[in-house]
């Protein structure tokens with residue numbers, strides 16, 4: 001899995017760049033503000049359709065350009081194209097055709113991003129962790145996206161009825177469907193999390209040895225009770241509040257070190273290593289489940305927060321995945337412990353391959 005060609009036009013300070021990345025480890029280096037993160041952002045756009053730095057895509061368009069145009073060819077030969085305009089316009093193409101849904105892009109180019117934004121996984125609310133679980137659920141089970149979309153629609157409709165104080169009899173049909181889709185969604189998530197836990201334990205024992213880290217999946221309602229019973233039993237309370245209190249939309253991944261939540265019990269560098277362990281574990285399981293599938297890793301500013309031995313350990317783990325990896329750094333001398341397959345220097349938005 002990976003890309004063998006990337007073209008960027010008018011993304012941030014990159015007016016035009018073409019890269020032919022290697023299958024293994026790619027280093028992107030340059031001074032502050034040169035455009036390194038923007039190269040990773042381009043790849044992310046081509047998988048997710050949006051930025052990881054801003055929810056306002058037009059902000060990523062180069063000043064004074066009407067739009068940005070991105071293109072990648074995957075190693076499997078698929079051609080992914082994306083254009084975003086200043087007025088919010090968005091055009092996506094896979095092999096020249098408009099895909100049915102945006103998620104088709106992600107299916108062609110699964111990514112794991114490790115960047116300062118990824119700390120949200122440990123430091124912020126449950127949404128980032130649900131998205132993390134759902135990344136795995138989406139890539140491991142083709143039925144997931146359909147079930148997930150249906151559940152979301154049903155939940156929205158039920159919440160509307162709750163706000164309208166609809167008579168109880170009207171809920172029966174919605175609640176039945178909501179429970180069925182909710183249980184199906186949760187079964188896929190559970191399968192994924194149990195594989196994740198098995199793989200994660202091995203990686204954590206290398207990255208954070210001797211720390212009692214535990215990862216528990218919380219499904220969003222009392223695990224001993226069927227969802228239909230919970231939803232039925234809470235109708236009156238949900239009506240008072242105007243929304244559905246329990247269900248898979250409240251799922252979370254609880255991460256603890258000993259008795260403490262990890263954000264209180266780990267140092268900044270340890271948190272970064274835990275984020276890396278989680279992301280690498282996701283990618284590994286995908287590869288194990290479906291040989292040759294795997295994912296591309298984007299690691300922004302790998303060196304920050306980590307001492308030399310942990311940088312080496314992380315690079316070694318990334319190399320061992322056998323996947324395509326993009327790492328950014330200010331100086332190559334920060335990461336001398338590994339042989340790069342290709343190195344790209346970035347200077348004022350210009351990207352040049354180095355020998």
Ligand SMILES: Nc1ncnc2c1ncn2[C@@H]1O[C@H](COP(=O)(O)OP(=O)(O)OP(=O)(O)O)[C@@H](O)[C@H]1O
Pocket residue numbers: 011012013014030031032033034035036037038039059060061062063330
């Ligand atoms: N919409 C835009 N148009 C033009 N330039 C932009 C735009 N948005 C950001 N920039 C500039 O693009 C440059 C590249 O930013 P980027 O974050 O990619 O740099 P970087 O090499 O990752 O830097 P650092 O080492 O500090 O992380 C910055 O100089 C920034 O000021």
Ligand SMILES: [Mg+2]
Pocket residue numbers: 036037038300301
């Ligand atoms: Mg950067």
